[in-house]
Amino acid sequence: MTETAKWKVLLVDDDRRSREAMADWLESEDFDVITAADGQAARQHIHDGVAVIVTDLQMPKTDGLALLRYAHDHAPHAAVILVTGHGTVNSAVAALKEGAFDYLTKPVEPKALARCVRDAVADRAMAAQIAGFHARLNKEQGFENIVGTSPAMRAVFDKIRMAADARSTVLVTGASGTGKELVVRALHYSSSRASKPFIPINCAAIPESLIESELFGHEKGAFTGANSRRSGVFEAANEGTLFIDEIAEMDIGLQSKVLRAIETHRIMPVGSSKEVEVDVRLVAATNRKLLEEVQNKRFREDLYYRLKVVEIDLPPLRERIEDIPLLVGYFLEQIAKENKRPVSEISQEAMDVLMSYSWPGNVRELRNTLEGIVVLSPRQRIEESDLPTHIHGATAAEIVIRSGMKMADVEKEAIRLTLEQTQGRRSEAAKILGLPVRILQRKIKEYDLPF
Numbered sequence: 001m002t003e004t005a006k007w008k009v010l011l012v013d014d015d016r017r018s019r020e021a022m023a024d025w026l027e028s029e030d031f032d033v034i035t036a037a038d039g040q041a042a043r044q045h046i047h048d049g050v051a052v053i054v055t056d057l058q059m060p061k062t063d064g065l066a067l068l069r070y071a072h073d074h075a076p077h078a079a080v081i082l083v084t085g086h087g088t089v090n091s092a093v094a095a096l097k098e099g100a101f102d103y104l105t106k107p108v109e110p111k112a113l114a115r116c117v118r119d120a121v122a123d124r125a126m127a128a129q130i131a132g133f134h135a136r137l138n139k140e141q142g143f144e145n146i147v148g149t150s151p152a153m154r155a156v157f158d159k160i161r162m163a164a165d166a167r168s169t170v171l172v173t174g175a176s177g178t179g180k181e182l183v184v185r186a187l188h189y190s191s192s193r194a195s196k197p198f199i200p201i202n203c204a205a206i207p208e209s210l211i212e213s214e215l216f217g218h219e220k221g222a223f224t225g226a227n228s229r230r231s232g233v234f235e236a237a238n239e240g241t242l243f244i245d246e247i248a249e250m251d252i253g254l255q256s257k258v259l260r261a262i263e264t265h266r267i268m269p270v271g272s273s274k275e276v277e278v279d280v281r282l283v284a285a286t287n288r289k290l291l292e293e294v295q296n297k298r299f300r301e302d303l304y305y306r307l308k309v310v311e312i313d314l315p316p317l318r319e320r321i322e323d324i325p326l327l328v329g330y331f332l333e334q335i336a337k338e339n340k341r342p343v344s345e346i347s348q349e350a351m352d353v354l355m356s357y358s359w360p361g362n363v364r365e366l367r368n369t370l371e372g373i374v375v376l377s378p379r380q381r382i383e384e385s386d387l388p389t390h391i392h393g394a395t396a397a398e399i400v401i402r403s404g405m406k407m408a409d410v411e412k413e414a415i416r417l418t419l420e421q422t423q424g425r426r427s428e429a430a431k432i433l434g435l436p437v438r439i440l441q442r443k444i445k446e447y448d449l450p451f
Contacts, residue, residue: 079120174314177364196240222271358424
């Protein structure tokens, strides 16, 4: 039995000859077909695991439009294809706005019917996959708002679990947009300090002249404008977690004071002669390569090694493409709810493009891209045409073949240049190269290409 035989199609038409002809065509394509003579009779089959409903638009008792509405209420995961005469095409188009998958005009061609049903089955398969991802989110990810089931993210989760209750400092690294703050919050809320304060501070967002006061606090009169005593974030995070983001932006002179605070659990407010004892678990993050900063004398070596007692490095999205469907499903639900939009599905073609794009902005770019699409889309399903132009579309690359080149070198160069031309979009590169996407992905790993 083929894979398509697992999918049930409900065929509804009051014309017996038309109904039987279409049923024969679909059964010859290995679909499991159930037939009904009108919309009223079709209702009893809606719950029989039907994936696709093919229905005539004009029928007695309950017409195709009424059946579409009934299916949306009682079988929301079933795709509805309307069959209509030329005189009622406008009605079919209107039905698309109510969520119909597609429509066909009479006389229906067997190939067109089979192709449309196969497309609907693929669409339902993607919806089922995303629904399955949602059902597994809490069980498999274990951390609020961190989404991923790839080996790279499982390794991150394991480190979070093991480090959560330790007092040791943690350094979270990774490119911008990979979700470093989410990891830090997961560390805090998975620990015994979860009921205590979580205080974040971003060094890049605070003027250099004020950051020491923000960290350690100040006494009244310590400097112009210090009209009263003020506690810093070290005191505010007492018994909890202090998150210092973009720590590489911190002045090297101030770094020594942070190092002393970590080692002694004491701080000295600006303008004070008395130390204050603090019980703080410190976690730092940066998108820079700190070891290079140390080598270039821009970051203290002793602070670097004190911070990276535990290091959690977040992989870029291009290195965990298998997480993209999970992330898309998660974000679509979140964004649609926030913006009160009907979008809840994505076509397989659109998903293939998203999985082949290099995502230089990582998870943040993916979410922002989806938000822009959802806000502007009046439909329930995202199609490939809805994606921004920079995410798809490319032309072929050219290479120079030199005498004596090995075939493996030619292939590697062809793949590399094509990926450069498509800005890392794997589905587009695969089309240009004439390769299935999965084989291209395997060759990228085999040749150790940076895409």
